Amino acid sequence: MMAMARPVQRAQVENLYVEAMLLADEAHAAFAAQRDLGRANGDALAQIGLACESLKTTTRLMHVIAWLLHRRAMFVGDPGAGPNDSAARIGEPVAADWAVCAGFDLSVRRIVSASERLFERIAAIEAGWEAPPPQPPVQALLAQLEARL
Numbered sequence: 001m002m003a004m005a006r007p008v009q010r011a012q013v014e015n016l017y018v019e020a021m022l023l024a025d026e027a028h029a030a031f032a033a034q035r036d037l038g039r040a041n042g043d044a045l046a047q048i049g050l051a052c053e054s055l056k057t058t059t060r061l062m063h064v065i066a067w068l069l070h071r072r073a074m075f076v077g078d079p080g081a082g083p084n085d086s087a088a089r090i091g092e093p094v095a096a097d098w099a100v101c102a103g104f105d106l107s108v109r110r111i112v113s114a115s116e117r118l119f120e121r122i123a124a125i126e127a128g129w130e131a132p133p134p135q136p137p138v139q140a141l142l143a144q145l146e147a148r149l
Contacts, residue, residue, distance in 0.1 A: 010075050012125065017068045020118060024061045027111045031057070034108050049100040053112060056094045060115045063090060064122050090126050093119050
């Protein structure tokens with residue numbers, strides 16, 4: 001089972017890396033376009049909100065990309081990339097302020113939402129990979145019996 005897990009994990013990381021890079025590129029373009037529209041409208045508060053949410057989204061995506069790059073390094077045996085490094089943990093999410101995001105174009109809101117979902121997926125993958133393997137049913141029953149006796 002463990003021998004099969006490593007290639008599957010590598011494939012997951014590679015696919016998620018491509019997805020994260022494409023989303024980061026989309027985010028850059030969408031926030032830049034929205035920023036230009038905000039300047040034309042002259043709404044300073046909206047521009048500040050956009051800048052803050054752009055930073056949060058970029059930070060969220062960069063955390064995901066850093067985590068994926070660290071996992072890649074671990075897979076190839078890079079001695080500088082270990083399971084106990086700070087980069088090996090995705091950490092806490094940077095939540096979007098959806099009250100602010102409500103004023104953005106649909107394309108920008110979609111990207112913010114997609115970045116939050118991607119972060120959540122990475123956190124779930126990390127939790128699943130770090131969880132101890134489940135005991136076989138017989139072993140679990142024996143452990144329960146032993147605990148009762």
